[in-house]
Amino acid sequence: MSYEVSGRPDSPTPSVLERSAVIDLEAIRHNVRQFVAIASPAKVMAVVKADAYGHGAVQVARAALDAGARWLGVAHISEALGLRAAGIDAPLLAWLHTSESNFAAAVAAGVDIGISGWELDAVVAAAREQERPARIHLKVDTGLGRNGCTIDDWDKLLGKAMEHQDEGLLRVVGIFSHLAVADEPHRPETDEQLAVFREALAMAEDSGVDPEVRHIANTPATLSRPDAHFDLVRVGLGLYGLSPFDGQPSSELGLRPAMTVRTLLSNCKRVPKGQGVSYGLKYRTEGESSLGLIPLGYADGVPRVATGGPVRIKGTSYPVVGQIAMDQMVVDFGDLDPEQAAALPGSEVVMFGDGADGGPTADDWAAAAGTINYEIVTRISPRVPRSYINELAPVEGAAL
Numbered sequence: 442m443s444y445e446v447s448g449r450p451d452s453p454t455p456s457v458l459e460r461s462a463v464i465d466l467e468a469i470r471h472n473v474r475q476f477v478a479i480a481s482p483a484k485v486m487a488v489v490k491a492d493a494y495g496h497g498a499v500q501v502a503r504a505a506l507d508a509g510a511r512w513l514g515v516a517h518i519s520e521a522l523g524l525r526a527a528g529i530d531a532p533l534l535a536w537l538h539t540s541e542s543n544f545a546a547a548v549a550a551g552v553d554i555g556i557s558g559w560e561l562d563a564v565v566a567a568a569r570e571q572e573r574p575a576r577i578h579l580k581v582d583t584g585l586g587r588n589g590c591t592i593d594d595w596d597k598l599l600g601k602a603m604e605h606q607d608e609g610l611l612r613v614v615g616i617f618s619h620l621a622v623a624d625e626p627h628r629p630e631t632d633e634q635l636a637v638f639r640e641a642l643a644m645a646e647d648s649g650v651d652p653e654v655r656h657i658a659n660t661p662a663t664l665s666r667p668d669a670h671f672d673l674v675r676v677g678l679g680l681y682g683l684s685p686f687d688g689q690p691s692s693e694l695g696l697r698p699a700m701t702v703r704t705l706l707s708n709c710k711r712v713p714k715g716q717g718v719s720y721g722l723k724y725r726t727e728g729e730s731s732l733g734l735i736p737l738g739y740a741d742g743v744p745r746v747a748t749g750g751p752v753r754i755k756g757t758s759y760p761v762v763g764q765i766a767m768d769q770m771v772v773d774f775g776d777l778d779p780e781q782a783a784a785l786p787g788s789e790v791v792m793f794g795d796g797a798d799g800g801p802t803a804d805d806w807a808a809a810a811g812t813i814n815y816e817i818v819t820r821i822s823p824r825v826p827r828s829y830i831n832e833l834a835p836v837e838g839a840a841l
């Protein structure tokens with residue numbers, strides 16, 4: 442593994458050698474290629490919201506487009522504008538807005554805007570002002586109960602959108618929805634949502650809407666429901682090589698986890714039997730023991746509740762013992778030879794990675810924290826510098 446060194450001893454920039462989230466862009470490209478093959482003839486939208494689930498939106502977006510994704514998706518217009526500012530001009534959809542969202546900038550930057558209802562007037566006003574048609578995707582709530590127009594109001598929204606399209610103020614590029622339980626393939630609600638989606642598409646057709654793309658599938662639906670692919674699938678988690686299915690590791694899906702969070706062991710010291718560890722002294726050593734100190738804590742994004750989560754040091758996995766603190770957590774090496782223990786500071790510690798060597802994974806930390814792998818990678822904080830391996834060399838003069 443090689444790291445880009447972003448810090449110097451005299452620099453306030455943290456060194457990636459001290460701690461880093463290493464993102465393997467070849468793993469991202471591999472995962473995208475898998476989804477391109479699975480979804481074909483439907484196209485792939487790479488979902489890079491929340492800084493690409495913590496992996497770095499610009500780098501992931503470039504890798505995903507390189508590997509065959511045709512679209513990008515984010516939640517916020519501000520996230521979309523960040524990608525445009527980095528020179529990425531692929532089709533790009535943002536779907537979650539407030540009255541403070543910068544619709545004018547989105548229209549100016551050619552960002553597609555998801556519309557659930559009230560946003561339409563604001564977007565049309567921006568398009569009118571700029572004399573540039575907005576690109577919109579109408580969102581229907583097929584059962585998730587979050588964003589999206591209810592099926593009862595759908596006809597009205599379609600009618601209004603078509604009036605504005607006829608005025609030349611917008612183009613309805615897409616119609617979409619989002620699934621609630623696709624990660625639990627046995628549940629009947631996905632069929633119910635797909636039925637409502639088909640009804641919404643039929644109503645759109647009756648209203649004269651002719652979208653380029655109809656889309657509803659997320660990662661689990663892309664993997665398990667070919668009948669949900671339509672024209673485009675919106676893949677987030679799977680791009681990062683993680684499995685959306687409880688109990689099914691990503692290796693069984695042909696995916697490769699892209700993020701490795703690693704650091705260096707800060708300290709290792711011999712302590713007597715009964716030594717309490719960390720705040721609350723909730724853990725005590727069973728005998729004379731060596732305690733290793735890992736300089737990662739909840740300020741770095743390690744869940745505070747995840748005591749027991751594994752870390753890998755010199756080919757062995759150890760559970761974290763005692764309370765996870767803001768900056769640090771502890772492992773108990775037990776009755777390790779004192780000379781060996783003294784040599785451990787400075788050794789690499791892997792919190793999670795691809796698991797290929799039997800090492801810890803984001804799934805292990807999700808289990809320890811009682812959460813999902815989505816949250817484990819996404820919550821790794823900016824205090825952990827990102828570094829990239831297997832980046833493709835930029836092609837001279839090429840624009841994305």
Ligand SMILES: Cc1ncc(COP(=O)(O)O)c(C=O)c1O
Pocket residue numbers: 488536619658659660661675676677678679685
């Ligand atoms: C609207 C929408 N589409 C697609 C996705 C991607 O979902 P997943 O990460 O399960 O692929 C998300 C993520 O939550 C989303 O909010």
